[in-house]
Amino acid sequence: MAFGENLEKLHNMDREMYHLEKALAVLRWDQETYLPEKGVEERSEQLALLEGIAHERLTLPETGRMLSELGSTQENPGGDEKLPALQRDFLKTLRRNYDRAVLLPHDFVSDSARAEGLSQAAWVNARRDNDFSVFLPHLIKMINFARQKAVYWGWQDKPYDGLLDIYEPGMGADAIAAVFTPLGQRLSALLKKISSRPRPDNSFLVQEFNLENQASFNRILLERLGFDARRGRMDISAHPFTTILGSDDIRITTRYLPRHAQSGIFATIHEAGHAFYEMDFPDEIRGTCLADGASMGIHESQSRLWENVIGRSKPFWEGMLPVLRSYFSAPLSNITVDDFYRAVNLVEPSLIRVEADEVSYSLHVILRFELEQALFSGSLDPADLPAVWRKKMKELIGVEPETDSQGVLQDVHWSMGAFGYFPSYALGNLYGLDFWEKLKSDIPGTDQLIAEGNFTPIRTWLRDTIYVWGRRLEPPLLLKTVTGKSLSPEPFLTYIESKYAEIYGA
Amino acid sequence: MAFGENLEKLHNMDREMYHLEKALAVLRWDQETYLPEKGVEERSEQLALLEGIAHERLTLPETGRMLSELGSTQENPGGDEKLPALQRDFLKTLRRNYDRAVLLPHDFVSDSARAEGLSQAAWVNARRDNDFSVFLPHLIKMINFARQKAVYWGWQDKPYDGLLDIYEPGMGADAIAAVFTPLGQRLSALLKKISSRPRPDNSFLVQEFNLENQASFNRILLERLGFDARRGRMDISAHPFTTILGSDDIRITTRYLPRHAQSGIFATIHEAGHAFYEMDFPDEIRGTCLADGASMGIHESQSRLWENVIGRSKPFWEGMLPVLRSYFSAPLSNITVDDFYRAVNLVEPSLIRVEADEVSYSLHVILRFELEQALFSGSLDPADLPAVWRKKMKELIGVEPETDSQGVLQDVHWSMGAFGYFPSYALGNLYGLDFWEKLKSDIPGTDQLIAEGNFTPIRTWLRDTIYVWGRRLEPPLLLKTVTGKSLSPEPFLTYIESKYAEIYGA
Numbered sequence A, B: 001m002a003f004g005e006n007l008e009k010l011h012n013m014d015r016e017m018y019h020l021e022k023a024l025a026v027l028r029w030d031q032e033t034y035l036p037e038k039g040v041e042e043r044s045e046q047l048a049l050l051e052g053i054a055h056e057r058l059t060l061p062e063t064g065r066m067l068s069e070l071g072s073t074q075e076n077p078g079g080d081e082k083l084p085a086l087q088r089d090f091l092k093t094l095r096r097n098y099d100r101a102v103l104l105p106h107d108f109v110s111d112s113a114r115a116e117g118l119s120q121a122a123w124v125n126a127r128r129d130n131d132f133s134v135f136l137p138h139l140i141k142m143i144n145f146a147r148q149k150a151v152y153w154g155w156q157d158k159p160y161d162g163l164l165d166i167y168e169p170g171m172g173a174d175a176i177a178a179v180f181t182p183l184g185q186r187l188s189a190l191l192k193k194i195s196s197r198p199r200p201d202n203s204f205l206v207q208e209f210n211l212e213n214q215a216s217f218n219r220i221l222l223e224r225l226g227f228d229a230r231r232g233r234m235d236i237s238a239h240p241f242t243t244i245l246g247s248d249d250i251r252i253t254t255r256y257l258p259r260h261a262q263s264g265i266f267a268t269i270h271e272a273g274h275a276f277y278e279m280d281f282p283d284e285i286r287g288t289c290l291a292d293g294a295s296m297g298i299h300e301s302q303s304r305l306w307e308n309v310i311g312r313s314k315p316f317w318e319g320m321l322p323v324l325r326s327y328f329s330a331p332l333s334n335i336t337v338d339d340f341y342r343a344v345n346l347v348e349p350s351l352i353r354v355e356a357d358e359v360s361y362s363l364h365v366i367l368r369f370e371l372e373q374a375l376f377s378g379s380l381d382p383a384d385l386p387a388v389w390r391k392k393m394k395e396l397i398g399v400e401p402e403t404d405s406q407g408v409l410q411d412v413h414w415s416m417g418a419f420g421y422f423p424s425y426a427l428g429n430l431y432g433l434d435f436w437e438k439l440k441s442d443i444p445g446t447d448q449l450i451a452e453g454n455f456t457p458i459r460t461w462l463r464d465t466i467y468v469w470g471r472r473l474e475p476p477l478l479l480k481t482v483t484g485k486s487l488s489p490e491p492f493l494t495y496i497e498s499k500y501a502e503i504y505g506a
Helices: A003-033 A037-058 A061-069 A085-102 A106-129 A132-152 A159-167 A173-195 A211-225 A261-279 A296-310 A314-327 A337-344 A361-377 A382-396 A423-442 A446-452 A456-465 A475-483 A490-504 B003-033 B037-058 B061-069 B085-102 B106-129 B132-152 B159-167 B173-195 B211-225 B261-279 B296-310 B314-327 B337-344 B358-377 B382-396 B423-442 B446-452 B456-465 B475-483 B490-504
Strands: A232-236 A242-246 A249-254 B232-236 B242-246 B249-254
Touching: A003 A037, A003 A061, A003 A085, A003 A242, A003 A249, A003 B003, A003 B037, A037 A085, A037 B003, A037 B242, A037 B249, A061 A085, A106 A132, A132 A159, A132 A361, A132 A382, A159 A173, A159 A361, A159 A423, A173 A361, A173 A423, A173 A490, A211 A232, A211 A261, A211 A314, A232 A261, A242 A261, A242 B037, A249 A261, A249 B037, A261 A296, A261 A456, A296 A423, A296 A475, A314 A337, A314 A446, A361 A382, A361 A423, A423 A456, A423 A475, A423 A490, A446 A456, B003 B037, B003 B061, B003 B085, B003 B242, B003 B249, B037 B085, B061 B085, B106 B132, B132 B159, B132 B358, B132 B382, B159 B173, B159 B358, B159 B423, B173 B358, B173 B423, B173 B490, B211 B232, B211 B261, B211 B314, B232 B261, B242 B261, B249 B261, B261 B296, B261 B456, B296 B423, B296 B475, B314 B337, B314 B446, B358 B382, B358 B423, B358 B490, B423 B456, B423 B475, B423 B490, B446 B456
Parallel strands: A232 A249, B232 B249
Antiparallel strands: A242 A249, B242 B249
C-alpha cells in the first residue's frame, strides 16, 4: 500500500477511535449526572462492551503494519523524517497508544480489570469501616499489576517512572523530586509562618446560601469567564469534572452545597479552566488523537491557574463580588472585597487533600509521591502505610489523622491502580505559574483585565502559546517552547509566598 | 459446535447487540435533551459509527451459521421444534433481525441512507417554503428505495405488505383495510354529528400556565401514575418521546407550553404508557431482543390507552383536578371536573394529525394509509399527492389545507422512507380498546380505581397479560391470546361513540 494511503487510513482509524472515546464519554457523563439509580449495573456492561470494541479496533495488526510501513517504531515513533512535523507527532502519539495497548497480554488486561473492580469495592468498604486490613491485600495486588504493566511497557529498571510516564510523559521520578524537594521545604516553612498569624474571618461564608441562587450565579460566572454555551454545558454531579463528548461538546459539572457557596464557585472556575483547554485546540488537530492535553499536569495547570491565580485573586472579586452580592445580599451585605479575598484564601492545614488550601495542597501531593516511590522501590511495606502516612502528615502538614479513613484511605486512586497520578496535581501548580510569569510579561495589566472581567487577552494567549500544541509536545518541551525555560518551582513559590505574606502580614 | 453452545453464543451476541442499541439510545436521548447546539454534527458521526459497528456484528456470517445449525431458516425461523417455546421465539426474532440485515446489499444500505439524509433536508426546506416540488424527486426516490427493500426481503408481489410488516408483523394491508373501513365510516359519521352540537368551552385552558408549576405538577402526575423514578427519568424535548437506555433505564420526555398546559399533561401520560410497557417485561426476556413491544401499534395501544381512555376520563380528573388546581388556582378556580373533562375532550376537526382530537385522529391515519396503498400499487402518481391530499381531507375530516405545508408535507415519515408506519397509530387505538374491554371484564370497578389514583391493578393486569410476552407474539396472536378474539374495531367504536354522545348530548 502506498505511503499516503497508509497515512490516510491511519487518520480514518484515529477518527473512529476519537468518536468511540467520545461515545464512551457520553455514557460516563450521563452516569455521573442523570442516570437513574437502578441503571448503574447495565451502564457498566455497556461501557465494558464499548471499551472492548475500542481496544479491539486500536490493536488491529493492520494498525501496527501501517505504522511500521510509515517508519514508525518504538525507538523512532514519529516515523519517516521526511514527513511534516504534524504528521510525525500524529504517528508518535498513535504509536504510543498502540504500543501501550498491544504490549499488554489479553489475559493481563482482563485479570487486572477484574482485580481493579474488586479492589475498588474493597476500598469503599475499608474506608467506610475504617479498616485498612480489608484493603491491604487488594492494594498489594494493584501494586503488583502496576509494576507488571510498567515491565510489559519496557520499564523493567524503573517501573515507577513507567507509571509516571502515563500521566506526565517525559517526567521521571528524579525530575519530579528535583522540583518537589524545594517546593516541600518552602511550603512547609510558609505554612509554619502562617500558623503563627491571626486567622482571617471566613464565618460569613459558612451560612445558608440558597441553592437556586447559587445555580444562577454560577451560570453568570461561567458566561463571564467566556464559556461558549453553544459548545458545552454545565450540569451538577457529586464530584465536579470536565469531560469531552465531542470537539464541540465540552461539558463541565459543578456542585452546590447549601452552607458552603465557595465550593461550587471554585469548582466551576476550576472546571472551566479545563474546558477552555479542550475548547481551543487549533483546527489542524481537532478531532484527532493530538486534540488532548499535553499531560495530566499541564491540564491541571490550566484549571488551577483559573481557579487560584485568577479566581482567588483580589482583582477577580473586585469585578465579581458585586454580582455575587446581587444574589446573596443578606450574607454579604457588609463584606468588602478585601474581607472576601482573605476568606477564600484562608490557609488551614487539614487532613483531606481535595479540601486543602492553596498552600498546603502541594504538600499533600508530595506525601503521596514519596510513599509511591518507596512502595515501588520496595523500601516501604504496604502493610506499614497507615503508620507512615500519619507520621509524614504530622511532619509535612502538621496534622495527624485519627482514623485511616481520613488518612491513607482517603483517595480513590490507589484502589484503581493509578499509581503515578498524584504528582500531576502539584506539577500543575508549578507549570501554571511558569506559564503565568511568561503571560504577565507578554500581556501588561493582567490585574486590570481581570478586574474588568475582560478575560479574552488571557484566553487568547493561552490558546496561541499552549493549547495550539495539543498533546504534540511532552511537558518538558512544551514548557521550553512556551517559556524558554525548564520547569522551575520558583514562579509558583514567589507567587504563593508574596500572596500569603500580604494576606497574613507575615 | 454443540447445539447448546451455539444457543449460548447467540445469546451472548444478542446481549451485545442489546447493549449497543442502548448505547446508541443514550447518544440519541442526549441529542434530543441536552446536546449543545454545535455538537450536533459530530454526534451524527458518532451515531453512524456505532450503527455501523452494530450492523457489522449482527451480520457476521457466524450468526447465520449458528442459526442454521439450530435449525432456524427463513421458513422455520424458530429452529428445532424440540427447543423450548421461549428459545424458539428468541431464534425467530434473531432470524428476522439477521435476515432483515443481510438480505440488503451493502451498497443499497449506504445509498439509501445517503438518499434519506438528502430527502429529509429537502423535506424541511419544502415544508418551510411550502413548495412540494422541492420534495417530490426525493419522495419518488424514497418510494423506490422502500419498494426495493421489500423486494429484497421477499415481498415481490406485495411490497407494501412488506413495509407494513416492519411495524406490524403479521398485519397486511388487507387485514388493516378490513378494520379501517368500518372505523373510517363510523368516525366520519360521529364527527358529523358532533359538528352540529354546541362546542364545549375550553377557553380556561388557553391562558398563562406558569412553566415551573407545570413541571412540578407533571412530576407529581408521573409519580401518581406509578412511574418508578429509580428506573427512569423525565426530561424535556421539543417532541415528546420514550426511549430505552437500559432495561432499568427507561426515559420519557415531555414539553411545557406557556399557554397550553394540557399539551404537557397528555404528553406525560402518553409517554408514561409507553414506558410502563418497557419497564414491566418479565425477567426471562429482560435484556434480550424479545424485550420489546410486539409492534409499533401494540406499543401505541399502551400510550393511547393511558393518555385517552384513562387520562381523558372523568374519574381520572376527579382524582387529579384538585392536585392540578393546587398549582393553578387562578385559571381553574371555578372549573368543575365536568367542565375540565369536556374541555380536554373537545372535538375540533383540524389539519394536523399530531394535534388531532381522539375522534378525528384515526381519520388522519386512514387518509395516509389509503395514499400509501395507492402509491405502492402504482395507481397514484406522487406528483398528484397534494391535490389528492386536499380532496381526501375534505372528504374524511371536513377541512382542507390552504398550503401543502399544512397538508401533504406535515409529517416527517415519508421523507425518511418510513412508509407503512402510519397505520400503527390508528391500530393502537383499536388494540387498546380490545384489551381494555377484556381488562374491564377481569377487573371490576376500574372507574373507581382510576378516581382513587390506584393504578396498580390496571398495571398488573397489563403486565401479566400483555407485557409478559414482549415481542414473542405477533399482534394477531397476541390479541387472540389476551382477549380470545381477533382484532375488532367494535370496542373502540363503542367506547368513542358512547363517550362523545355523553359529552355532546348527540
